[in-house]
Amino acid sequence: MSMSPLAYADSLRIGTIDFVSPDEIKVLLDIEAPDGVALNTGTPRPFPRINGYVLIPSDEGHLVAQVEWITIERSQYPKRKGMQDFGLVDLPYPLRKMSLNPLGVLAYERQDAHGHDIYRFRRGVESYPTVGDAVLLPTQSQLRAIVESGDNRQVLIGTSPLAANAEVKIDPDRLFGRHLAVLGNTGSGKSCSVAGLIRWSMDEARKARGGSDPNARFIVLDPNGEYANTFRDMSKVRVFAVEPSAGVEQLQIPLWFWNSAEWGAFTQASAKTQRPTLVQALRSVRDGVFGATVTPSHEMRRYLRTLVSAIQIERNSGNPWKGAGPAKGFRDRLIRWKEGLADNASFDAAESSALNGLIQHITTLLAAHGGDWPAIFTPQEIGALIGVLSSTHSVFGGSDTDILPIDADVPRPFTGDQLLRSVEATAELLGVSDYVETMQMRIRTLLSDSRMKIVSGTSQDLTLDDWLRNYIGDNQASNGSVTVIDLSLVPAEVVHIITAVIARMTLEALQRYRKLHHGKTLPTVLVMEEAHTFIKRYHDDAENQNSAAICCQVFEKIAREGRKFGLGLVLSSQRPSELSPTVLSQCNSYLLHRISNDRDQELVHKLVPDNLRGLLRDLPSLPSRHAILLGWASELPVLVQMNALPEQHRPKSDDPDFWAVWSGKDTKGEAVERAVDWKTIANDWQQIGTPVEEQDLENTNE
Numbered sequence: 183m184s185m186s187p188l189a190y191a192d193s194l195r196i197g198t199i200d201f202v203s204p205d206e207i208k209v210l211l212d213i214e215a216p217d218g219v220a221l222n223t224g225t226p227r228p229f230p231r232i233n234g235y236v237l238i239p240s241d242e243g244h245l246v247a248q249v250e251w252i253t254i255e256r257s258q259y260p261k262r263k264g265m266q267d268f269g270l271v272d273l274p275y276p277l278r279k280m281s282l283n284p285l286g287v288l289a290y291e292r293q294d295a296h297g298h299d300i301y302r303f304r305r306g307v308e309s310y311p312t313v314g315d316a317v318l319l320p321t322q323s324q325l326r327a328i329v330e331s332g333d334n335r336q337v338l339i340g341t342s343p344l345a346a347n348a349e350v351k352i353d354p355d356r357l358f359g360r361h362l363a364v365l366g367n368t369g370s371g372k373s374c375s376v377a378g379l380i381r382w383s384m385d386e387a388r389k390a391r392g393g394s395d396p397n398a399r400f401i402v403l404d405p406n407g408e409y410a411n412t413f414r415d416m417s418k419v420r421v422f423a424v425e426p427s428a429g430v431e432q433l434q435i436p437l438w439f440w441n442s443a444e445w446g447a448f449t450q451a452s453a454k455t456q457r458p459t460l461v462q463a464l465r466s467v468r469d470g471v472f473g474a475t476v477t478p479s480h481e482m483r484r485y486l487r488t489l490v491s492a493i494q495i496e497r498n499s500g501n502p503w504k505g506a507g508p509a510k511g512f513r514d515r516l517i518r519w520k521e522g523l524a525d526n527a528s529f530d531a532a533e534s535s536a537l538n539g540l541i542q543h544i545t546t547l548l549a550a551h552g553g554d555w556p557a558i559f560t561p562q563e564i565g566a567l568i569g570v571l572s573s574t575h576s577v578f579g580g581s582d583t584d585i586l587p588i589d590a591d592v593p594r595p596f597t598g599d600q601l602l603r604s605v606e607a608t609a610e611l612l613g614v615s616d617y618v619e620t621m622q623m624r625i626r627t628l629l630s631d632s633r634m635k636i637v638s639g640t641s642q643d644l645t646l647d648d649w650l651r652n653y654i655g656d657n658q659a660s661n662g663s664v665t666v667i668d669l670s671l672v673p674a675e676v677v678h679i680i681t682a683v684i685a686r687m688t689l690e691a692l693q694r695y696r697k698l699h700h701g702k703t704l705p706t707v708l709v710m711e712e713a714h715t716f717i718k719r720y721h722d723d724a725e726n727q728n729s730a731a732i733c734c735q736v737f738e739k740i741a742r743e744g745r746k747f748g749l750g751l752v753l754s755s756q757r758p759s760e761l762s763p764t765v766l767s768q769c770n771s772y773l774l775h776r777i778s779n780d781r782d783q784e785l786v787h788k789l790v791p792d793n794l795r796g797l798l799r800d801l802p803s804l805p806s807r808h809a810i811l812l813g814w815a816s817e818l819p820v821l822v823q824m825n826a827l828p829e830q831h832r833p834k835s836d837d838p839d840f841w842a843v844w845s846g847k848d849t850k851g852e853a854v855e856r857a858v859d860w861k862t863i864a865n866d867w868q869q870i871g872t873p874v875e876e877q878d879l880e881n882t883n884e
Contacts, residue, residue, distance in 0.1 A: 194318040196229070196236070197280075202310055204284075207238070207247055209317050211278040220319055227346055229319060230280060233797050233821065234344050235328055237318045238311045243289035244318070245311060246303065246328055246818070247282035248797065254278055284310070285818045288320075288328060299323055303331035303817050322346055332817045337386050339379065340822040343808075350811065350822045354383055357771055357815040358707050358750035361741060364809075365758045365786065366775025371806045372754050373833040375773060375824050376709060377412050379752070381831060384416065384663055398663040399655040399706040401688060403681060405715060407670035408833035415831070418662030420652060424633075424671040431652075433667065434644055435680050437598055437628075438468070439687060441591035444679050447732040449624045455617040459609050462491065464590040467604040478526040479533060483578035489519055490571045492612055497564055512559060513551055515613045520544045536577040543570045593646055593687075598629040633673045650691050653684070654706065678729035681716050682736045689740050692747040703748025708740065713753040714760040734762050741768035759785045770814035773822075776804040797821070 196215040201208035211230070220229040228234070230252050237244040254276045286305040294300055301324055320328065326348040335351035342348050357379070366372045380400050387396035395417055402409050410430065413419040422433040440448070442461045451457040466488060523541050525534055547563060596604075602625055609615045609622075628634050653665055672680050688708060695704045710716060717738075720731040727735075740751055741764060753769065755761055759781040766789055777783050778801075787798055797810060797819050804810070807826065812819035842848040843856050864870075 194321070195316050196319055197317045199238070199311055199313055199315045199317060200279075202313060204310070206250070207282040207284060207311070209236075209280050209282060211280060213277075215278070216319075217278075225322060225346065227319075230278075231344065233800065235320055235325060236282065237288065237320050237324065238315055239318065240287065240309060240311060242287045242308065243301075244287065244320075244324070245307060246285045246288050246320075248285055248819075250281040250283050252278065252280040282317075288324060301327035301331075303328050305817055328818065329820055336390075337379075337383050338825065339382060339811075340824040342820050343823055344821050350816075350820060352811075352815050358383075358705070358752070360745055360770035360814050361751040361768055362753070362771045362773065362815065363758070363766060363769040364752065364754045364773045364775070365777060365782070366756065366804075366809070367778055368756050369806065370775035370777075370804070371809070371824065372756070372775055373408055373711070374807070374827050375775070375809060376711070376752060376754050377409065377831065377833050378825060378827050380664065380707075380709070381413070381416070381827070382825065395659060396663055397659045399659060399704070400664045400709060401654065401684075401706065402664065402666045402709040403669060403684065403711060403716075404666055405669045405677075405712045406834075407668045408711070409666045410668055410834075412831060412833050413664050413666070416662075416664060418660075419664045419666065420662050421666045421668065422653070423668035430668070433672075434649070435683050436595070436644060436649075437601070438595045439593050439649075439683050440679065441686070443727070443732055444682060444729075447727050447729045448628070448676065448679050449621045450728075451621050452617075455614050456621045459612060459614055459618050460605065460621065461590045462488070462612070463601065463604040463608040465491075466608060467596045467601050468590065468592055468594040478528045479578055482523075482526070482529070482533075482537070483575060483580050485522055486571060486575040486578060487580055488608070488611060490568060490575060493564065493568055493571070497561075497568075513548060516544060516548060518613070519611070520548075532577055536574045540570050540574045543567065595645075598625070602626065602629065628676075631673070634676060649687075654688060654691060676729075678716060678733040682729070682733040685710075685733075685740060686736045689736075689744060689747065689749055692744075692749050696747050703746075705748045705750070707750045707752060708744075709752040709754070710737070711754050713737075713755040713765075714757040717753065717755075717762050717765050718760055719762050734765075738762055738764045741765040758782050758789075771811070771816070772813050774798075774801060774804075774810040774812070775808070776806075777801040 195212065197209045197211040199207060200210045216229045218228070220227050230249060232249055232252065234249045236247055236249065238247060239245075255278075256276060284307045286303055286307065288301050288303050291300045291302050325345045329342045329345040329348040329350060332351075332353060334353040334355060337354055337357075338349055338351050340350050342350050362379075364372050364375055380402075384396055384398060384400075387398055388394070390396075404410070407423070410421050410423070414429075421430045423430045424433050426432045442457075442464055445451070445460055445464065446457050449456070449460065451460050466484070469484070520541060523537060523544075525537055529537065544567070547567060550563075551559065602622065605618065605622055605625065606615070609618045651661070653667070655661065655663070655665065667684060669677055669681065685708060688706065692704055692706060696702065716730075717734050718730060720728075720734055737751070740749060744751055751765075751769075753761070753765065757779075758766065758777075759779070766785075769789075772786075772789070774786060777786060783798075783801060786801070797812075800810065800821070807824045809822050809824060810819060811822050839848065839854070842854045846854055848854050
């Protein structure tokens with residue numbers, strides 16, 4: 183005979199509430215409640231179990247709570263159900279208690295076509311139970327609904343061991359749209375989780391498109407060279423590295439991509455003299471002042487424009503011509519600048535007349551201040567000089583909007599030699615040549631280092647649209663959905679700059695895409711492995727920012743603003759305590775693998791807004807492939823056993839097999855050899871002879 187609904191509901195009862203607070207509910211378990219395995223919920227299930235789920239009936243349905251701890255109390259008078267007829271003497275008896283964390287509400291919705299009840303979980307608690315209310319075990323369907331509820335759950339990432347192996351699916355919009363942090367110790371499965379999230383998302387998108395490649399864009403910044411072969415079986419994966427090989431293209435981040443902040447950080451330019459000189463030099467070189475073919479008239483127009491800019495900069499910096507000393511310096515610069523205003527036979531009559539008038543004006547001004555201790559140059563004199571310079575500049579074809587030529591950060595092509603000449607000429611024009619020698623030396627070092635040339639990309643035929651097409655992805659992602667950028671051999675001197683440039687160019691490209699497409703975004707995901715190296719907290723020193731600080735600031739901007747432009751950020755790190763607090767605070771979802779360091783655990787506890795004291799205590803003991811998913815991507819915090827990746831799809835981040843190499847046999851008893859040919863490696867390192875393919879080395883060693 184089947185059990186009545188009331189009797190079945192009563193069979194699921196495990197205890198009653200004897201304490202209630204907003205963040206904790208204490209339960210007194212019934213004596214006949216399961217003490218190891220529950221057999222009345224559809225299938226055998228472990229109970230009681232730390233971090234498992236229980237239900238408390240409420241007006242809205244059922245309050246869902248998570249088990250935080252279980253304990254035993256000795257009671258002298260256990261007047262409990264089931265003990266009333268056992269004898270006349272009540273002896274001390276162990277009573278079990280447990281503490282619960284309230285999570286949300288499980289509401290009944292409807293029955294499906296097969297007569298099965300459909301439930302929906304909603305985060306948050308509006309009304310709390312009271313003392314004496316019953317506590318129930320969830321059924322199989324209720325347990326699955328707790329974990330599987332949510333809209334647009336498209337991508338299966340694993341199962342939940344605490345919820346009868348219910349499927350854990352995620353909403354890509356939530357996971358990637360509001361940034362994800364994958365945190366955990368080395369060897370805990372972070373890299374496999376990141377690779378899996380990309381692969382599983384692409385597989386589901388491909389199914390949704392009927393088998394065609396998805397219009398998706400993933401850019402993986404790979405500092406350790408782990409992902410080069412991870413997505414080889416996927417169609418048209420683009421891989422870039424410092425040293426190209428079969429299937430790997432040359433990494434090119436041209437010097438003209440770098441903005442003024444990145445150049446300033448690399449050259450360690452001082453704020454007072456070197457940085458303004460560098461910015462002015464970048465303006466000039468990006469505008470073609472030092473190009474190969476210019477007419478004398480065009481050259482004079484550029485020169486006049488630079489003079490106007492230089493005087494305006496000095497005037498805005500505090501009238502440096504006031505007083506005897508500075509005034510003399512300004513007079514000396516006027517003499518030098520006048521020497522560059524030479525007439526040319528190719529100038530037309532109007533140009534020659536305007537130029538001669540300017541020369542006469544400067545001559546008159548110098549004559550008025552010709553002594554050793556000249557009078558102060560008045561603002562009226564400086565204003566009149568700027569006016570004559572501007573009018574002469576107009577005669578040569580310039581305009582008022584042309585006075586400050588272009589933004590120093592506009593990515594217009596130039597070579598390293600042109601930049602060096604621009605810095606030298608600008609320094610000479612501003613009279614600061616002696617103060618920029620160290621900056622010039624650093625630029626020369628960059629240009630003379632062969633490793634830097636490989637990374638910087640000296641190819642003259644590389645255009646901005648070609649780079650965007652290759653690194654971010656072509657129209658409809660026709661050239662592939664995944665870009666892997668191997669940073670493992672990028673010189674340490676520029677690795678932070680190169681990473682910052684790639685991230686910044688991606689953000690700015692998507693900003694301009696939205697601008698030109700009436701607010702529509704181009705969804706793109708930027709994946710940063712070893713994030714603690716590139717997004718490391720720094721001291722906010724506005725005067726001198728090093729390369730690491732500049733790199734971190736780029737990712738902070740992406741974390742704050744990327745969502746609006748369709749750029750999602752995925753961080754993978756084994757040291758969350760070293761990450762920028764700004765970036766971590768902007769991550770709305772977390773996938774937490776095993777974390778054993780005290781400082782890292784403490785930081786994770788502070789980051790997570792949920793009441794998860796019990797669940798987060800599992801972090802030091804999580805096995806590999808197990809992680810806690812929480813935040814915006816999950817309706818409730820859930821322990822996930824991530825889907826397994828085949829070995830050929832895993833990043834190259836396995837633990838070294840010391841014993842197999844030492845003993846000559848692996849766990850299957852097969853022979854393991856590691857032959858070494860240091861000559862071949864040395865030749866490849868020193869770039870002697872033909873580059874050796876990675877696959878060839880593997881075959882030789884095996």
